[in-house]
Amino acid sequence: MIIKGGIVYDPANGIFGEEMDLCVDEGRMAEDGKGEVIDARGLLVMPGGVDAHSHIAGTKVNTGRIMRPDDARLGIEPRSGVCRPCTGYTVPNCYAIGYRYARMGYTTAFEAATPIIEARHTHEELEEIPILDKGALTLFGNNWEVMECVRDKDIGKLAAYVAWGLRSARGYGVKIVNPGGGEAWGFGSNVKGPNDPVPNFDVTGAEIICGLAQANEMLRLPHSIHLHFNNLGKPGNYTTALETLELLKDIKPSRMRQVVHVAHMQFSAYGGTSWRDFESKAPVIADYFNSHNHATMDLGQLLFGSATTMTADAPLEYGNARLTHNKWSNHDIELEESSGVVPMVYFRKMLVNAVQWAIGLELALLTRDPWKVLMTTDHPNGSPFINYPEVITLLMSKPKRDAEMATLHEQLPKRTSLGGIERELDWTEIAIMTRAAPARILGLVDKGHFGPGADADISIYNLRPEEIDPSRDHALVKKALAAAKYTIKSGIVVSQEGQILAAPQGRTFWVDAAVPQADMDRLMVDLQEKFEKYYSVRLSNYAVQDAYVPHPKVIRAGIQMEVA
Amino acid sequence: MISGRTLAQGAGCECKMSPDFLKAVSLCHLSKGDYDALGLCEGKNVQLKNEFGQVVLAPKVDAGLRQGMVFIPMGPWANVLVGPDTGGCGTPQFKGVEVEVEATDASVLEIRDLFRGLRRAQT
């Protein structure tokens, strides 16, 4: 395949809007190409989108579907052509997830949080999602074995457990959510911050985070720890964010990447002391990211309208349900984690929601280096992913932001600096935040760029970057981003002008990390005991079997062994 | 009338055509008080009847039941007495069904006989 004459943005390879041809050979980017010619003259061309943090598969996603037939009834698309029927808006069915991401030009998406013991379910759903390449991050932050290794300061055994857990879950990386709080929620309480001891376990969240970060680097995992802070969603929680980030600044990453990736930073950039004096602390947070290089973030942008909050931060969800008198699902997972699901609606005229909306945008615009910022909505917590074009156009257009702000609660300008920010992101920055940076942050070496050998995941839009002004013509930009002219996945045209033409199966990325046998042996003693005494399933039935990952892409990692 | 699970019913649910299943499921549990009041004894059966149908079952004393309540293991005999209406929710009302109970000398129908009357469409 040859894509002719596109205006290519490939920031990872130093290409910022150059007219050039792209060649595809056997599903990968190549120097030369032959065969099908796609005319992309003058059109915006970027690598396929990479979503590094989205809730797309597993128990809590399906719980969202089951409890929200009201949501399923929105977004109904009958079966047609190669497409199976689609339903849902905030909690779409598996087929809708694949087709809708592909239509927008996205080709890779990662499930943000999976407990090891429920990974089998996650993989069943991931396999049902068409087109996309995918992976799932594995939860470790409230895990009994993790907490005990951290308490005993046994990082070798902890690393062995992380390796074992990733293999058992066929997971890609280490996810930490409200560390310690999920365990406290087992008896209905929470932790007040990273220094609050976890009941019954004699550790703190700070120790859990640092222990897992060390283990992560010992194992040389492609991704860093991926962290959802304690106190998420609470007024004044920006201090928790800063103090937690400080804990990690002296840890050395084992690869050319961050030491910690912060999930949905927007929800942890809150000032004020209550909902009454609630305000944005995005400038302070952005300042920190501007002056430190060990952390990256994804936005978790909130948009007005319907959402479904779903997270391993179960106490937060309980709080959401009580606040909004809404239906509430909770799911505590033995020895490992907690979670909750609560439908939500965000209102323009509600000051708190308006401030939240502003915070996400401020974070992106005030952080100087776009390589540190990923554009996400923490689908479906902030908004469904189908609204990404709305977020992108807000970031690219000050007039659009101003027009929006004029429709929001009139007190908003007092609580956020957004109104005074002139910066408008350009296509290079957008390509970084939605393609190149997520790939680099996750450690996906063949994604997010067009270097030779990279996966031929390409998106071509009905936009002429050399002619159009995204600041003024934001409505046109939004429309074009919603339905790519072409979405190409591994060299196959999967979507054209919003119509799905092919639904090939994607691959599931997971990490197989090696550790010294001695540490693994010590670990197994602990695990045998836990399975004998505490788990409700047997060890031999626990791990995800090969049958659930029939299209694997295994990334090797591990502790560097002594070489004679 | 309440219909529900029992161990014997569950153990036999994959051999429903067997005499064991018949014995386990074509039962009507009643309180001692109702058993006596109906004049039941060894060899006598009970006939249960309501607007949906009637069925003959073997009686059994069950100390857990109050008077005025009968229990039938779930299955085709009990379902003769369950109406098709789902109250707009999709699920019929299998418990709390009003029935009339009387002693009878009639026999319990074997499972094939229970279904013999059903008309089949010509295909």
Next chain:
Amino acid sequence: MIVEDAICSFCGCLCDDINVEVEEGKIKRVRHACRLGSSKILGHDRIKAPMIRRGGELCMVGYQEAYDRAAEILLRAQKPLLYGWASTVCEAQKKGILLAEEVGGVLDSTATVCHGPSVIGIEEKGLPGATLGQVKNRADTIVFWGCNPAEAHPRHSLRYSSNVCGRFTPEGRAGRTIVVVDVRETRTSKTADKTVIIQPGTDYEVISALRMLVAGKGDGVPDEVGGVPKAELDGLAKTLLAARFGAVFFGLGITHSRGRYKNIDNALSLVAELNSHTKFVIMPMRGHYNVGGIGQVLAWSSGFPMSVDFTRNAPYFNPGETAACDLLAKADTDAAMIIAADAASSFPRAAVEALAKIPVIQIDPYENPTTLISEVVIPSAIAGVEAEGTAYRMDGMALRMRKLVDTSYPSDEEILSHILESVHRLQRGLER
């Protein structure tokens, strides 16, 4: 040869510690399973071969002929019902959903005669729950409401609830308070610490009274609710509030009784209220080993967990209209495929009579009343014994059922794949 940690394919407990002795390709002995599981795994007399009804009698035929006839019946029908699914694995369920989409039918599971009302309740209020291991390790107070695990889920108390020891429950039964709420005494209530007998059909009122008592609004509760004196209800409320971690398990006693889904809605609300005082979870006691699975698979495939009408090209869900018993009550279906369930035994008589008037395809290892009214009978391998695959436990935990012995019977998944092939062939033929 001993297979260890086999998973039982009977009830929603999905016990995964079963030892099965296999000799010369046959199951000889089963250890650790309860009476229900042993019976299932040891097996019974099977249907020998596929059959098609001719002249009123079922005659043996080859598999292909049965597949073709089944495809013909489904395609000819305007609104076929594809029902059952609870006793087979997810891999088969996925094929079934595809088949329902392709032929344009209504797919429903046994949930609609079982915990369907629970699903509706969850749609109203959500499900504040946990995995069974949380109950094992933390619960000091357990309520069994309208269920009788001693007869329906025999190893539940020993593996997951009343009698098991866990990290924070080292005393096991001795450290727990077990409460049974039912309309009668049962084998389960015999071993409970407290039994509350209520009048049939009054679950809703009793739950409402408890909600008021728990919320400190007991003044509004009458002297007697559901035949239970207020003092007794007050005592129960206090027991619940005193829990460190409470678990409510509920069953068909409240899904089948007057009020149906409203009872569940209310119970879910009670547990939500309890969570503002202490920690509580609630869980439906799913009857069949993979009724949970069809709910999960159908939800991620179509957006809805049961009673999905695919005849309009897009999934349509409306229990009361699209559930199996609804379709039959209104003669709104003109063919049925009954797989991994026995509709003729489980449905109200009038629904069975309606079923007998339309062509029925049965896919099952065993002869049962549905066989008596079927036009096509296709014997299948026993999932969880002769075919592997995924099943979902009552708490949503997915486990992989093992294959213990070989068989010459095709699996449900294979049968459905073949029927799909026949459907495609017929569709191509019709287009010409």
